[in-house]
Amino acid sequence: MELLEGEKEQILATVDAILNNQPLQKDRLIPVLQRVQAELGYLPGLAMEKIAAAAGVSAVEVYGLATFYNQFRLNPPGKHQLKVCMGTACYMVGGQIALESFERRLGIKEGETTPDRKFSLERVACVGCCTMAPVVVVDENVEGHVTPTRVDGILLSFEGEEGKTRGEAKSPAAVESEAKP
Amino acid sequence: MSTATVAEQYRALRQEAAAAVEALKQKPVVWVGTATCGVAAGALKIKEAFEQEIKERGLDVAVLETGCMGHCYAEPMAIIAKPGHVPLCYGRLDEGLVHRLVVDFLDGDDPGYEYALVALEPNDLFPTFSDFPRGVYEEKMILEQCGFIDPGNMDHYLARDGYAAVAKILEMKPEEVLAEVKAANLRGRGGAGFPAGEKWEACRKAPGEQKYVICNGDEGDPGAFMDRGLLESDPHRVIEGMIICAYAVGASRGYLYIRAEYPKAVERVEGAIARAREKGLLGQSILGSGFSFDLEVFQGSGAFVCGESSALVRSMEGKMGIPEVRPPRLAESGFRGCPTVLNNVKTFAYVPAIIMKGADWFRSTGTAGSPGTAVFSLVGKVNNTGLVEVPMGTTLRQLIFDVGEGIPGDKKFKAAQIGGPSGGCLPEAMLDVPIDFDSLQEAGAIMGSGGLVVLNEDDCMVAVARYFLEFTQHESCGKCTFCRLGTRHMLDILTDISRGKGSLESLELLQELCEDVRDGSLCNLGKTAPNPVLTTLRYFRDEYEAHILEGRCPSLMCKDLIVYYIEPKKCSKLCNVCVGSCPTEAIYTRDDGLKAINQEKCVKCDNCLKTCPVEYNAVIKLSPPSLLAEKEGKSK
Ligand SMILES: Cc1cc2nc3c(=O)[nH]c(=O)nc-3n(C[C@H](O)[C@H](O)[C@H](O)COP(=O)(O)O)c2cc1C
Ligand code: FES
Numbered sequence: 001m002e003l004l005e006g007e008k009e010q011i012l013a014t015v016d017a018i019l020n021n022q023p024l025q026k027d028r029l030i031p032v033l034q035r036v037q038a039e040l041g042y043l044p045g046l047a048m049e050k051i052a053a054a055a056g057v058s059a060v061e062v063y064g065l066a067t068f069y070n071q072f073r074l075n076p077p078g079k080h081q082l083k084v085c086m087g088t089a090c091y092m093v094g095g096q097i098a099l100e101s102f103e104r105r106l107g108i109k110e111g112e113t114t115p116d117r118k119f120s121l122e123r124v125a126c127v128g129c130c131t132m133a134p135v136v137v138v139d140e141n142v143e144g145h146v147t148p149t150r151v152d153g154i155l156l157s158f159e160g161e162e163g164k165t166r167g168e169a170k171s172p173a174a175v176e177s178e179a180k181p
Numbered sequence: 182m183s184t185a186t187v188a189e190q191y192r193a194l195r196q197e198a199a200a201a202v203e204a205l206k207q208k209p210v211v212w213v214g215t216a217t218c219g220v221a222a223g224a225l226k227i228k229e230a231f232e233q234e235i236k237e238r239g240l241d242v243a244v245l246e247t248g249c250m251g252h253c254y255a256e257p258m259a260i261i262a263k264p265g266h267v268p269l270c271y272g273r274l275d276e277g278l279v280h281r282l283v284v285d286f287l288d289g290d291d292p293g294y295e296y297a298l299v300a301l302e303p304n305d306l307f308p309t310f311s312d313f314p315r316g317v318y319e320e321k322m323i324l325e326q327c328g329f330i331d332p333g334n335m336d337h338y339l340a341r342d343g344y345a346a347v348a349k350i351l352e353m354k355p356e357e358v359l360a361e362v363k364a365a366n367l368r369g370r371g372g373a374g375f376p377a378g379e380k381w382e383a384c385r386k387a388p389g390e391q392k393y394v395i396c397n398g399d400e401g402d403p404g405a406f407m408d409r410g411l412l413e414s415d416p417h418r419v420i421e422g423m424i425i426c427a428y429a430v431g432a433s434r435g436y437l438y439i440r441a442e443y444p445k446a447v448e449r450v451e452g453a454i455a456r457a458r459e460k461g462l463l464g465q466s467i468l469g470s471g472f473s474f475d476l477e478v479f480q481g482s483g484a485f486v487c488g489e490s491s492a493l494v495r496s497m498e499g500k501m502g503i504p505e506v507r508p509p510r511l512a513e514s515g516f517r518g519c520p521t522v523l524n525n526v527k528t529f530a531y532v533p534a535i536i537m538k539g540a541d542w543f544r545s546t547g548t549a550g551s552p553g554t555a556v557f558s559l560v561g562k563v564n565n566t567g568l569v570e571v572p573m574g575t576t577l578r579q580l581i582f583d584v585g586e587g588i589p590g591d592k593k594f595k596a597a598q599i600g601g602p603s604g605g606c607l608p609e610a611m612l613d614v615p616i617d618f619d620s621l622q623e624a625g626a627i628m629g630s631g632g633l634v635v636l637n638e639d640d641c642m643v644a645v646a647r648y649f650l651e652f653t654q655h656e657s658c659g660k661c662t663f664c665r666l667g668t669r670h671m672l673d674i675l676t677d678i679s680r681g682k683g684s685l686e687s688l689e690l691l692q693e694l695c696e697d698v699r700d701g702s703l704c705n706l707g708k709t710a711p712n713p714v715l716t717t718l719r720y721f722r723d724e725y726e727a728h729i730l731e732g733r734c735p736s737l738m739c740k741d742l743i744v745y746y747i748e749p750k751k752c753s754k755l756c757n758v759c760v761g762s763c764p765t766e767a768i769y770t771r772d773d774g775l776k777a778i779n780q781e782k783c784v785k786c787d788n789c790l791k792t793c794p795v796e797y798n799a800v801i802k803l804s805p806p807s808l809l810a811e812k813e814g815k816s817k
Contacts, residue, residue: 027499064501065500069482070482088598089561092640097786101764130560131253131566142220148764
C-alpha cells in the first residue's frame with residue numbers, strides 16, 4: 001500500500017516516541033505493537049521494521065505476531081470503524097444479517113475499508129454485551145439490537161460529514177485490506 | 182516504617198473508608214449502572230440526565246457509578262438510596278422517567294413504586310430480590326457486590342470488609358492459607374475444574390526464587406461475559422484473591438491478562454491496582470507485613486487459543502500464542518520459565534470469602550464434588566438475560582425456566598448451548614441434569630467458564646454446529662494437523678449440509694472426523710472442538726437429515742434453504758413499509774395492489790419480515806424453497 005505524503009514521517013516519529021530510545025525487551029513487543037496501533041490505527045510495515053530492529057529480532061518475527069493476533073491490522077482503518085459482533089448470542093439473532101447489510105450498503109466486504117477511507121468493517125467475537133444482541137461497535141460505542149434498518153440509521157448518522165457514503169460507496173472496487181488468513 | 186501491626190493498619194484503613202461511606206449515606210445517592218452492558222443501553226446519557234435535573238433543582242444528591250447487577254435485560258438501571266426510604270432499583274430508564282424520579286422522589290417524597298423493579302432491603306412495601314423466583318435460586322458468593330458498589334472508589338470495597346482476608350492471611354502461615362483453600366475444594370472456574378489448592382501447592386513446592394500469579398481474563402467464549410462483569414464491577418475482589426494466592430505460593434509479581442475487547446475492564450482494573458497500591462495493599466511490604474507483591478495488567482490481543490494456559494504465557498512473553506506439550510505444568514515452569522499459578526477471574530474471586538468464612542462455609546453450598554456456586558451469563562432466547570449465580574447442582578431447567586423465567590413469546594425451547602465452542606447443545610430431555618463439572622461432562626457438554634445460550638425453535642442446530650466449527654477452525658493456532666485440517670474438512674461438510682448439499686455418508690464421515698480431531702490434538706481447543714457437532718448429531722440428528730434429505734431447514738434459518746414470501750391473504754395493500762425497507766428493491770406492488778417479492782433480487786436480509794406491521798404479519802419464510810411454486814400456484 002502506498003503511503004500518503006507526510007505519513008512516513010509521522011509513522012517514524014510515533015514509533016520513536018513510543019520506543020523512547022530504550023532497548024526493547026522481547027516480552028514488551030506486544031504491548032508496544034498495541035500502543036503503536038492505538039496511535040496510528042494500524043501497524044505499517046515501516047513501524048514493524050523499526051520495532052524489530054529495536055528488539056533485535058527479524059522483521060518477520062514481528063510480522064508473525066501481527067498476523068497471529070486478531071487485534072492487529074496491517075492496513076489503515078477507516079475514519080469510522082464498524083465492528084460487527086459475531087459472538088454466539090449475536091450470530092443467532094442476526095449478526096450475520098447486520099454484517100451483510102453493512103457490506104451491501106458500503107459496497108465492501110468484512111475486513112475492508114471504503115475507498116474514501118471513511119468506514120472500515122470488521123467482525124469481532126463477543127464484546128460482552130450479549131444481552132443486547134445483535135451488537136455493533138461503532139467507533140468506541142456499543143450499539144445494541146442492530147436490525148438492517150438500524151444499520152441504515154447508523155450510516156445515516158454520519159451522512160452530514162464531509163466525504164460521501166451511501167450510493168457512491170456501492171462500487172465494488174473496495175480497497176483490499178486486512179490481509180488476515 | 183510504621184510500627185503498627187497488620188491488623189491495626191487494616192483497621193485504620195477500614196475505619197477511614199467506613200466513615201467516608203457513612204457520610205455518603207447521609208444524603209440521597211443515585212447509583213447508575215455503567216458497566217459495558219449499561220453503557221451500551223445508554224447509561225451515560227441517563228447519568229447525565231440525572232446530574233442535569235439535579236443541578237437545575239439545586240438538590241444535594243450524589244450521582245455515582247456502579248457496575249452490573251446482572252439484570253442486563255432491564256438496562257439502563259439505577260438505584261436511588263434516599264435516607265428515610267428503602268433503596269429502590271429502577272430499570273429501563275429513559276430521560277422522561279429520570280425527570281419524574283428527580284421531581285417526585287428526590288425533590289419530593291414519592292418513590293414512584295410503579296416504576297421500581299425491586300427494593301434492595303427488606304421492607305413492608307415493596308418486594309425484594311428474594312421475593313422473585315430468581316432470588317429464590319440465586320446465591321451470590323462472588324457477584325454479591327456487583328452493581329452495589331462503586332468499582333472506582335476503593336472505600337466502598339474496604340467499608341464492606343474488603344481486604345480483611347489479606348489482613349487475616351498476613352498473620353497466618355502460607356501453609357495454613359493453602360490448607361484452607363485445599364479444604365474448600367475450590368475447583369477452577371475457567372472450564373476444566375482443576376482443584377485450585379492442588380495447583381497452588383505444586384507451585385509453592387516448585388523450586389525457584391521468582392514465582393508468578395496470573396489471572397486469566399481472556400474470556401474467549403464468544404457469547405459469555407461473566408469475567409468482564411466481575412472485573413468491571415468488583416475488581417478489588419479479584420485483586421484480593423490474587424494477593425492471597427501470591428502469599429500462599431510465595432510469588433512477588435502478578436499479572437491480569439485481560440482481552441483487548443474489554444477496554445472498560447482494563448481501565449477499571451488498572452484504576453483499582455493504582456488505588457490499592459496507594460493504600461499499601463499492593464507493592465512493598467503490604468500492610469507493613471514485610472510481604473511484597475505487585476500487579477500489572479497485560480492486554481490480550483484477540484486470539485481464542487491464548488486462553489489456554491501455556492499459550493497465554495507464551496503470548497505474555499511476546500511470542501505467538503501456541504500451546505505447548507505438558508508436562509511441565511505451569512506450576513513448575515510457567516511465565517519466563519518460573520513456577521506460575523494461572524487461575525480464572527472467578528476462581529480468584531472466591532478466595533477472600535473462603536478465607537474469611539472458612540472452607541466449611543464454602544462447601545456447604547453446591548454439591549460434594551463441585552462445591553460453591555456457578556456463575557452464568559444467561560443469554561439468547563430467554564426472558565431474564567444477564568449474569569446469574571446459583572449453587573452448583575441447580576438444574577438447567579431451574580436456571581432457564583425459573584431464574585431466567587423461560588422463553589420469550591410463545592416460542593418453544595430447543596436447546597441450551599453450554600460451554601461455548603468446547604461445549605455442547607443439550608435438548609429438553611437433558612434439562613434435569615444438575616449443573617456441576619462432572620454431570621455436564623457426562624451429558625457431552627462441559628461446564629465451561631459460564632456461557633449459556635438458550636436456543637428456541639427458530640435456531641437451526643446445523644447452523645449452530647457450523648458456527649462453532651467456523652470459530653474453532655479460524656482460531657486454531659495451526660500446530661496440530663488434525664486441529665488445523667480436520668476442522669477445515671468438518672466445516673466444509675457442515676457448510677454443504679446447511680446448503681442442502683450433504684449426504685448421509687457425509688454424516689458418517691463427520692462423526693469419524695470428530696473422533697480424529699479429538700484424539701489428534703494437543704490442547705483442549707482441538708480436543709473439544711468436535712463437542713458442538715457431536716452433541717447436535719446425538720440429540721438433533723433429525724435436523725441434519727431434514728437438511729440432507731428434504732433440502733429443508735426446519736428452523737427456517739439456513740439462507741440457502743429458505744425463501745421469503747408475502748401472503749396475499751394477509752397483505753394489507755395500503756401499507757408500503759416492506760417496499761421501503763427492502764435494500765435491493767426486490768419488493769414491488771402487483772397490479773392488484775398486493776406486495777410481492779422478486780426472488781431474483783431478494784438477498785434474504787429479513788428486513789421485510791421484521792418491519793411488516795404485527796397486525797398483518799404477512800411476510801413468511803418457506804423451506805424448502807420449492808414450496809414457493811405451490812404457494813404461488815394457489816394464490817393465482
Ligand atoms: C482453547 C482454550 C481456551 C481457553 N480460554 C480460557 C479463558 O478464556 N479463560 C479461562 O479462564 N480459561 C480458559 N481456558 C482454560 C485455561 O487453559 C486454564 O485451564 C484456566 O485458565 C485455569 O484456571 P482455573 O483452574 O481457575 O479454571 C482455555 C483453555 C483452552 C484450551
Ligand atoms: S455475542 Fe455479541 S456481544 Fe456477546
